[in-house]
Amino acid sequence: MPEEIIIGAVLTQNTNWKNVSRAIENLKKALGENDILRKAEALSTEKLAELIRPAGFFNLKAKRLKALLAFLKAYDFDLNRLKSVPTDALRKSLLEVKGVGKETADSILLYALDKPVFVVDSYTKRLLKRLFNIDLQGYDEIKNLFESEYPPDLALYQELHGLIVEHAKRYCVKRPKCDECPLQENCYYASQLK
DNA sequence: CACCAGGCCCTAT
DNA sequence: ATAGGGCATGGT
Numbered sequence: 001m002p003e004e005i006i007i008g009a010v011l012t013q014n015t016n017w018k019n020v021s022r023a024i025e026n027l028k029k030a031l032g033e034n035d036i037l038r039k040a041e042a043l044s045t046e047k048l049a050e051l052i053r054p055a056g057f058f059n060l061k062a063k064r065l066k067a068l069l070a071f072l073k074a075y076d077f078d079l080n081r082l083k084s085v086p087t088d089a090l091r092k093s094l095l096e097v098k099g100v101g102k103e104t105a106d107s108i109l110l111y112a113l114d115k116p117v118f119v120v121d122s123y124t125k126r127l128l129k130r131l132f133n134i135d136l137q138g139y140d141e142i143k144n145l146f147e148s149e150y151p152p153d154l155a156l157y158q159e160l161h162g163l164i165v166e167h168a169k170r171y172c173v174k175r176p177k178c179d180e181c182p183l184q185e186n187c188y189y190a191s192q193l194k
Numbered sequence: 195c196a197c198c199a200g201g202c203c204c205t206a207t
Numbered sequence: 208a209t210a211g212g213g214c215a216t217g218g219t
Binding site (some may be wrong): 014015016018019022023053054055056057058059060061 | 213214215216217218
């Protein structure tokens with residue numbers, strides 16, 4: 001559900017998905033399934049904060065969510081209208097919303113608005129560092145690296161990001177499980193362990 | 195008990 | 208420019 005993804009993109013900032021889904025359940029229970037963006041925007045920041053409490057940082061995120069919803073209101077919460085905006089311009093607009101940074105913006109673009117942009121997250125950075133010893137600090141530097149290597153295909157970018165997260169989560173944890181990792185033969189970090 | 199989780203903004207050097 | 212602090216819940 002694209003609407004839930006937009007909300008979830010803000011709620012998941014530095015937070016695990018399990019807590020986020022609880023928060024979203026609260027919202028759905030309180031507001032119903034349809035037109036959730038419009039209804040959420042109409043709530044007070046305090047009420048919103050109460051509902052999203054399980055997601056953590058709830059006061060902060062309530063403000064950020066409200067700011068994003070106010071932006072969407074200018075499009076009458078019509079995601080098809082948003083999609084008709086050129087990707088670059090849309091990304092810029094999203095980044096002007098207070099509380100929406102690059103990862104949040106790109107997650108919305110890729111998973112809610114069907115734009116083939118590469119999403120960089122902490123897992124991506126960790127994987128690049130572990131696997132190839134590539135230590136890029138700049139977000140856009142990493143994004144451009146992937147986008148220059150892969151054709152702009154929506155399904156490809158969605159799957160690629162998903163696979164990166166899945167792999168990094170499973171194997172590139174704090175205490176790396178390199179011995180179980182299917183990529184260990186090609187991994188810089190694993191080779192350093194011995 | 196300590197540490198972590200799919201960031202972002204603000205402030206102080 | 209960039210490092211550091213704050214934001215907060217729930218799981219391991």
